[in-house]
Amino acid sequence: MQCQLSAHDEGEHFGLLTDTGAYGTALWLRWYETDETELIVLPDCPVVAPGPDGEGCCLFADHAKQHTWEAGPEEASCTI
Structure with a gap:
């Protein structure tokens, strides 16, 4: 499983x-560096996203960092 948040x-x-x-x-599956999940x-x-055809963020409310529509191609994705 790959983390869906922007690179960290x-x-x-x-x-x-x-x-x-x-x-x-x-x-969602949440895990830490300690292997606790x-x-x-x-x-x-x-x-x-701003604009009339604004794409919705594919993450959860109050997530850290940027929204999925702000991410570059190597960043977060809606699919796993």
């Missing part, structure tokens, strides 16, 4: 497992 080496890492089916939430349900990030 330390702290929490998150990988999207599946949309939970409930509006506005998804099931856990499954968590997080609300979707509500932020969209």
